[in-house]
Amino acid sequence: MKNMKRFTVLITIAVLVFCMASAFAAEKKAVIRVWKGPHSPDDTGVFADVIKAFEAENKGATVEYTPTPWDTINEKYTTAFASKNPPDIIYGFTGGYVDNVVGECYDFRDIFSKDEFAFIKKGVADSLLEETTVEGKLVSIPYFTAGAAFVYNVDLLKKAGFSKPPDTIEEQLAYAKKLTVDFDKDGKIDQYGYGQLSYDTAEAKPEFFLFSFGCNLFNKDMSGIDYDRPEGLEAFKYIDQLWNKDKTAVPVGLYPGTTMTDAFFDNKFAMWVTHNQIVAHLKDNPNFKIGVSKMPKGPGAGIAQGRGTYAGSGFWCIAKDTKNLQLVKKFVLKLYDPKYQKPIAVAFGFTPSNTQTVIQQDAIGKAFTDAALNFGVPYRFGPRVNEVKQAVWRAMQALQSGQLGPEDAWQQAVDEGKAALE
Amino acid sequence: MKSRAVIQFLVYLCLIVFIVASVGPFFLILRTSLQKTLSLTGSRNPEYTLVNYINLLTKTKFPRWLLNSVVFAGGVTLVKIVIDTFAGYAFARYRFPGNRLLFSFVLVTMMMPFAVAMFPVFMIVNRLRLTNTYFGLIIPMLANPFGIFLMRQFILGIPKEIEESARIDGCREMSILFRIIMPLSRPGQAVLAIILFMWQWTNLIWPLIVTNTAEMFTLTVGLAGIPSQHTIDWGLLTSGALLSVVPIIIFFLIYQKGFIEGLTWGAVKE
Amino acid sequence: MASKRPGRLFKNRNAYLLIAPNFFFLFAFLVAPFLWVVVLSFQKGTVLGPKTFVGFTNYLDLARNRLLVKSILNTLKYTVTVIPSVFILGMVIALLLNSIRRMRSFFRTFLFIPLLSSIVVAAIVWRYLVYPDYGPVSRVLGYLRIPAPNWFGDSKIVIFTIVMVELWRGLPFYIVTFLAGLQSVPREMIEASYIDGASRFQSLLHVVFPNMKPILTFCLVMATIWALQLFDSVYVLTRGGPSSASSTIVWSIYENIFFFNRVGRGASMCVVLIVLISVMTFINLKVTRFHEEQVV
Numbered sequence: 001m002k003n004m005k006r007f008t009v010l011i012t013i014a015v016l017v018f019c020m021a022s023a024f025a026a027e028k029k030a031v032i033r034v035w036k037g038p039h040s041p042d043d044t045g046v047f048a049d050v051i052k053a054f055e056a057e058n059k060g061a062t063v064e065y066t067p068t069p070w071d072t073i074n075e076k077y078t079t080a081f082a083s084k085n086p087p088d089i090i091y092g093f094t095g096g097y098v099d100n101v102v103g104e105c106y107d108f109r110d111i112f113s114k115d116e117f118a119f120i121k122k123g124v125a126d127s128l129l130e131e132t133t134v135e136g137k138l139v140s141i142p143y144f145t146a147g148a149a150f151v152y153n154v155d156l157l158k159k160a161g162f163s164k165p166p167d168t169i170e171e172q173l174a175y176a177k178k179l180t181v182d183f184d185k186d187g188k189i190d191q192y193g194y195g196q197l198s199y200d201t202a203e204a205k206p207e208f209f210l211f212s213f214g215c216n217l218f219n220k221d222m223s224g225i226d227y228d229r230p231e232g233l234e235a236f237k238y239i240d241q242l243w244n245k246d247k248t249a250v251p252v253g254l255y256p257g258t259t260m261t262d263a264f265f266d267n268k269f270a271m272w273v274t275h276n277q278i279v280a281h282l283k284d285n286p287n288f289k290i291g292v293s294k295m296p297k298g299p300g301a302g303i304a305q306g307r308g309t310y311a312g313s314g315f316w317c318i319a320k321d322t323k324n325l326q327l328v329k330k331f332v333l334k335l336y337d338p339k340y341q342k343p344i345a346v347a348f349g350f351t352p353s354n355t356q357t358v359i360q361q362d363a364i365g366k367a368f369t370d371a372a373l374n375f376g377v378p379y380r381f382g383p384r385v386n387e388v389k390q391a392v393w394r395a396m397q398a399l400q401s402g403q404l405g406p407e408d409a410w411q412q413a414v415d416e417g418k419a420a421l422e
Numbered sequence: 423m424k425s426r427a428v429i430q431f432l433v434y435l436c437l438i439v440f441i442v443a444s445v446g447p448f449f450l451i452l453r454t455s456l457q458k459t460l461s462l463t464g465s466r467n468p469e470y471t472l473v474n475y476i477n478l479l480t481k482t483k484f485p486r487w488l489l490n491s492v493v494f495a496g497g498v499t500l501v502k503i504v505i506d507t508f509a510g511y512a513f514a515r516y517r518f519p520g521n522r523l524l525f526s527f528v529l530v531t532m533m534m535p536f537a538v539a540m541f542p543v544f545m546i547v548n549r550l551r552l553t554n555t556y557f558g559l560i561i562p563m564l565a566n567p568f569g570i571f572l573m574r575q576f577i578l579g580i581p582k583e584i585e586e587s588a589r590i591d592g593c594r595e596m597s598i599l600f601r602i603i604m605p606l607s608r609p610g611q612a613v614l615a616i617i618l619f620m621w622q623w624t625n626l627i628w629p630l631i632v633t634n635t636a637e638m639f640t641l642t643v644g645l646a647g648i649p650s651q652h653t654i655d656w657g658l659l660t661s662g663a664l665l666s667v668v669p670i671i672i673f674f675l676i677y678q679k680g681f682i683e684g685l686t687w688g689a690v691k692e
Numbered sequence: 693m694a695s696k697r698p699g700r701l702f703k704n705r706n707a708y709l710l711i712a713p714n715f716f717f718l719f720a721f722l723v724a725p726f727l728w729v730v731v732l733s734f735q736k737g738t739v740l741g742p743k744t745f746v747g748f749t750n751y752l753d754l755a756r757n758r759l760l761v762k763s764i765l766n767t768l769k770y771t772v773t774v775i776p777s778v779f780i781l782g783m784v785i786a787l788l789l790n791s792i793r794r795m796r797s798f799f800r801t802f803l804f805i806p807l808l809s810s811i812v813v814a815a816i817v818w819r820y821l822v823y824p825d826y827g828p829v830s831r832v833l834g835y836l837r838i839p840a841p842n843w844f845g846d847s848k849i850v851i852f853t854i855v856m857v858e859l860w861r862g863l864p865f866y867i868v869t870f871l872a873g874l875q876s877v878p879r880e881m882i883e884a885s886y887i888d889g890a891s892r893f894q895s896l897l898h899v900v901f902p903n904m905k906p907i908l909t910f911c912l913v914m915a916t917i918w919a920l921q922l923f924d925s926v927y928v929l930t931r932g933g934p935s936s937a938s939s940t941i942v943w944s945i946y947e948n949i950f951f952f953n954r955v956g957r958g959a960s961m962c963v964v965l966i967v968l969i970s971v972m973t974f975i976n977l978k979v980t981r982f983h984e985e986q987v988v
Contacts, residue, residue: 033634038647042481064635069647071928072630074950079541079631082739083548087634100953104740188839200931252934253845254824258654263824387952397935403847420952433788440785441802443860447817448805450828454820505717508710516707524711531722533969535921537942538962541949542725565721570714595706624810626924642810660820663813670808675801 030061030324032331035077036091038067039277039348046347050340054331061327070201073097081319088322089332092140094131094312094379097202099386105317107137111329120336123354127378131313134382142313142353143336144345147372148205148275149309150296154289156191156270165271165293169212172271172296173241176248179270192269193248198260199397206396207389208273209235211308211377214300217388217417218380225388225417231300233410239399240406252401273309276368280349292367294375304375311376313353384421391416448664455661474657475665483636484662487644488669490556494629494640495622497560502569502618503611510573510610511603515585525574528567536628544631554634563622569614576610577603616674623670641666726966733959739949743956750960760961762936763944764968766851770940771919774855778915779908781859782866787896789867790874800868807864811924814861818929822853844930847937854925854938862918866911873907874900909980916972920965941965 040046044065051063066087068076074097080086081101090105092098108117120141121129132140152165160179166172176193183190197203207217213235215227227235242249255263261278263269265285273295282290295307316335322328334340338357345352346359351369361369395413398404404412456470478484512518513525543562544553552558580603588598629640639647645662648655733750737743754760785803789796806814821829822843833840843853877900885895901908923942926932932939932947939947941961948958 066635067647069643069649071646071649072626072643075627075631075946078739078950079544080634082541083545083553085548085553100739100950103738186837199933251842251845253850253930254842256819256844256929258649259819259823387954390951394935397933398847401845401847401934401937403935403937430792433792437785437788437792437799437803441799444803444806444864447821451817451820505713509714512707512710516704516710518704518707521707524715528718529973530970531718533917533966533973534722534726535923535942535965537921537923537946538729538965539722539725542728543721546720546725561717562721564714565717567718567722570711620808623808624813626810626812626928642812645810645812656820659816663809663816667805667809667813671805674804674808 030327032061032063032089032324032328033087034063034065034089034091034331035068035080035087036065037070037073039350043067046344049343050334050337053340054334058327058330061324063331074100077101081321084321086319086321088319088324088328090317090319091314092317093144093146093314094381098317099381102134102137102139102317102382104320105139106320107139108141108318109138111318111325116329116333119333123338123352123356125353125355128313128353131378131380132315134380140315140317141336142315143341144314144348144350145311145353145369145372145376146276146314146350147309147311147368147376148208148273149368149371150271150293151264151274151278152271152291152293153264153267153269154291156267157291160270165291166296169238169296169298173246173248175271176242177246180246180248189247191267192250193271194242195250195260195264195269195272196252196400197272197274198255198257199252199393201257203275204393205310206239207377207392208295208309209239209396210392211303212295212298212300212306213238214298214302214306216303216377217392218385222380222382222385224421225414227392227410227417228414232414233407234299236396236399236406236410236413239396240409243400244402249400252397275310276351276365277349279364279368282364290364292364292371294367294371304377307375308377309371309375310379311372312379314350315353387420388417391420448667451660452664454656455664458657474661477658478661478665482644482648482658482662483639484641484644484665486637487639487641488666490559490629490638491623491640491642491666492669493556494559494563494625495619497556498563498622499615499618501560501564502566503615505564506569506573506614507577507604507607507611508599509570510575510577510607511599513570513574514577515582528570531567532571540627540631547632553632554638558632559629559638559640563625563628566618569618572614572617573607573610576607576613580606619673620670726962729959729962732955733963734956735959736954736956738953739955746956750956751964753957754960754964757957759936759939760941760944760964763939763941766936766938767920767922767940770851770855770922771916773852774858774919775912775915777855777859778863778866779911782863782870785863785867786870786874789871800871803867804864806861809861811861811928814857815925815928818857818860845934847934850930850934850938854922854929857929858922858925866915869907869911870904873904877903905980909977912980913973913976916976917969920969920972941968 034047036043044067047063047065051065054063055061077086077090077097078100081104086101086104090098090101092102108120112120124142128142128145129138132138132142150165156179157163157165157175160175162175162178166175172194179191179193180189181191182188196206210216210227210232213231215229215232215235217226218224219226226232243252250260250263250269255268261274261281264272264274264278265281265288278290282288295309297306300306300308316332318325318328318332335344336354338352338354341352341354342357342359345357349365351361351365351372352359392413395404395409395416398412399406399409455474456472458469458471458473513521513528547553547558547562550558552561584602584606585598588602593601624642625640626642626646630643630646633639633643636644641662645659645666648659648662732743734745734747735743736746736749789799789803792799809817821827822840824830824840825834830840841849844850881899881903882895885899890898921942922940923946926938926940926943927946930938932943942965945958945961945965948954948961
């Protein structure tokens with residue numbers, strides 16, 4: 001009846017009014033939004049200085065820095081960009097999640113003047129620019145350079161009679177056998193020789209197995225895959241040796257996520273390939289003696305003399321849909337200013353890509369930097385790249401968890417990799 | 423009889439086992455949350471300390487996350503209780519053309535998982551400029567056919583005589599709705615309230631996509647952010663997990679009587 | 693009945709008004725997006741990029757897509773495991789609860805608690821419980837000299853690990869619902885069956901369960917729908933691993949949209965999922981002869 005109708009209409013109008021009110025209330029002034037995955041417990045604090053300096057020089061502008069959780073970073077960035085309301089600046093790294101969104105970011109050469117561009121690029125090697133070039137666009141300039149190196153437990157190696165790390169991958173197999181021990185003879189292995197970063201952290205990057213045998217993921221112009229050669233199969237057979245034949249590698253999934261790092265410090269396995277972030281754990285494990293060296297040499301001399309490893313960059317991208325381009329450019333220029341870049345790098349434990357920004361590094365830090373600069377295989381990224389990477393990872397994981405044999409796994413990687421590039 | 427006592431004892435024993443399995447794990451992680459620990463391995467600081475909780479409440483935006491979760495889950499629940507009762511009443515009592523058809527339609531929409539719709543829904547919310555707002559959080563979650571289904575079944579179980587006599591006495595429709603149906607369907611609303619509140623309290627994906635700043639995170643999103651790229655602070659994480667479960671346990675304890683009553687009622691509907 | 697009175701049209705208008713708010717939201721945020729997804733399933737493209745119309749290509753590709761087939765099989769494996777488990781365990785506990793006199797509400801309250809934790813919390817709890825060597829479950833297995841399985845890394849059992857976590861979290865809902873159903877069976881009917889000489893078990897089978905049919909049907913339908921949509925646990929616990937051994941249909945959809953950037957394929961999988969859910973629900977309802985019982 002009439003009352004009913006009036007009532008419903010009233011409620012609907014009230015709801016709509018509230019909606020619009022809140023929408024208008026959400027209007028903001030010049031705010032620059034910066035998103036980055038957290039690299040420390042207090043990520044926002046690390047940027048406090050550069051933000052304060054920027055806001056002091058640009059009255060009325062504020063910088064809103066948001067650490068975005070790693071677990072959910074993909075959908076967050078993808079939906080933000082898809083909705084044409086993305087953050088103004090994002091931090092990406094070549095190993096990760098920005099593959100899908102870089103298409104919506106500016107080419108640095110298009111928006112910065114010659115002087116500004118030179119300022120940002122100062123000290124960054126030309127060869128590194130390849131890493132931030134996606135489909136012909138230079139979406140950024142490397143800000144941090146990081147790499148993975150061969151990392152091992154000095155004490156465990158010494159106990160097994162080894163005073164130095166393995167120099168070749170054959171030696172690595174022998175080391176792994178000696179380092180895999182069942183102490184109490186209860187049938188359960190208490191210590192493994194070899195380990196690998198967990199796949200669910202998206203840090204695994206086991207492509208270095210391919211590098212050791214001379215294969216890359218892609219060919220030179222990124223038009224096809226490179227591992228569909230016999231050497232690729234050899235790489236898979238090597239993985240099979242470690243995980244299934246010798247059983248000297250930590251079973252996949254036993255230590256999910258970042259607990260693999262905990263297991264390393266708990267002497268659960270002796271050798272692996274991991275990133276320089278691991279040094280952040282050293283202060284909590286003062287009695288642990290860590291060794292860092294270059295990768296054991298494989299037969300693939302064509303790539304980094306057989307010692308190829310992951311080397312990637314962290315960098316800042318500017319979204320095309322930003323509404324405050326001038327202010328954003330100013331902030332980015334500040335970020336790349338060595339005065340601010342240095343403390344940020346130190347706080348995160350990264351190496352600035354700007355080689356003129358020298359940070360103090362101990363022997364361990366130097367070892368990581370050397371691995372990245374001398375043996376790093378530039379890591380490409382982009383939408384199709386991600387799919388190929390996932391195909392390779394999935395195949396290797398299937399092999400390591402015993403679901404497929406080496407030939408089948410390699411074949412699956414090849415098939416799915418090719419399908420991804422169609 | 424002796425065997426009856428033995429059986430009773432066994433029954434209690436089984437139930438205690440299940441209780442331990444249900445609640446025990448929380449006590450175990452309580453211990454972890456009271457120690458300053460960065461890893462789960464044996465090498466932990468054995469002292470008991472409240473530092474994790476202090477860090478949780480001061481260094482992270484936990485109190486704000488708590489508020490956001492309450493507003494979000496509470497907002498959805500309150501609105502749904504009203505509109506679902508309305509809709510349930512309409513389907514249960516009115517023989518309007520399309521009743522059966524539209525209700526089947528409701529059942530069909532129950533089969534559309536949110537994961538399927540989340541992407542376009544986000545685009546809509548963004549178009550309306552409602553990202554990172556309470557309204558943006560709440561409004562899309564109001565599209566949930568479960569409540570209509572539930573309330574319809576409940577109201578079907580309410581004897582029609584009360585309404586009939588009220589109509590004969592000359593009561594208008596709106597009065598019947600508010601003075602008779604609403605109070606009588608309280609048990610059903612209690613069930614719905616608990617289920618809806620719980621679903622939104624534990625909702626991860628939607629708040630994650632729609633909120634941008636740490637001020638607007640809900641508890642689930644905030645907790646998900648505690649692990650950083652290479653480490654997990656287990657002490658902080660477990661204390662957050664426990665504190666995020668406590669409010670909803672309180673909510674449940676308050677409403678559980680109505681909840682149980684409601685479930686019993688619903689079972690007798692036909 | 694009452695509707696034969698004059699002013700019937702008036703009353704119908706009330707009905708439409710009453711359902712309007714709900715249907716507004718349903719259309720705007722569930723149906724419209726779904727239609728958009730269906731349209732998308734006939735296109736090919738990336739999330740942010742241009743999309744081109746390709747007709748039924750996506751659907752044809754699905755049949756050849758090894759990952760999708762695996763996801764469907766995993767989802768079915770999960771559904772077929774979890775539903776009987778939930779019904780049997782839930783019913784057993786409900787019967788136990790129903791048979792005791794004292795402390796029933798105490799038990800019921802505490803058994804309910806796992807349901808209140810989000811999947812993030814459940815993941816924290818279970819990661820801790822089964823952590824190798826240090827987690828309580830691993831320790832207990834160690835004392836019993838049983839080799840601890842690789843819960844999340846063994847492709848043959850990872851689905852069952854997820855079943856375990858989901859059971860822990862979801863069982864309370866069914867326990868409480870079954871208990872309510874048990875308690876609503878009229879005492880007289882049960883007494884009558886005893887007088888007729890039935891044993892407790894027979895009475896259970898022939899009197900109690902048939903009486904609980906509406907509730908059991910409702911639970912079966914919901915349980916199936918929820919099982920087929922499994923995503924949260926996979927997302928938080930295994931990310932589909934190891935190597936898609938725990939990939940479910942919704943996980944596969946998510947992967948395709950957010951990792952592989954293939955929205956057309958993702959959208960077509962959505963449609964397949966909805967078809968699958970509808971088919972299973974239809975089967976469920978037919979098998980339990982739901983519609984014969986319903987009187988509007």
